[in-house]
Structures are given as structure tokens and as C-alpha cells.
Amino acid sequence: MEVLWDKIGVIIASLITAMGGLYMYDRKINNERLTKLEKDSSQHRTDIRIIEVKFAELKEDIEEIKGSQQYIINLLTTSPKRRK
DSSP states (O other), rough: OHHHHHHHHHHHHHHHHHHHHHHHHHHHHHHHHHHHHHHHHHHHHHHHHHHHHHHHHHHHHHHHHHHHHHHHHHHHSSOOOOOO
């Protein structure tokens, strides 16, 4: 009878060990997924910041071009009339 209890104990211990192993494996997989998501999220935030900076620079350049165009138009329209 004692041998039977030893075998049942071994089976229960192996089941507990297997469940613990599955739990640890699941935690490892979830940790890797979260780490990858955090890395991707960080990269996306960086990309968005770069796009925002470039957009601001583009707006400034467009305003500068508009000013230059307005200045050129003023020069062309206010120039002295030519003799024919």
C-alpha cells in the first residue's frame, strides 16, 4: 500500500511541476510580447515626434516661400513702367 501512495505522490508532484512549468512558460511568452509591444510603441512615439518636427519645419518653410512670393509679386507689380 505504501508503494501505491508513493506512486500517487510522484504523479501529483509531476502534475504540479508540469503546471508550474506551463505557468512559467506562459509568463515568459507574455513578457516577450509586452517587451516587443513596448519597443514598437516607443519607436512609434519617436516616429510621431519626428513627423511633428518635420511638419513644423515644413509649415515654416511654406510661410517663408509665401513671403518671398508676395515680395516678388510686389516688386513685379510696382516696378516702373517701361518705355515702349
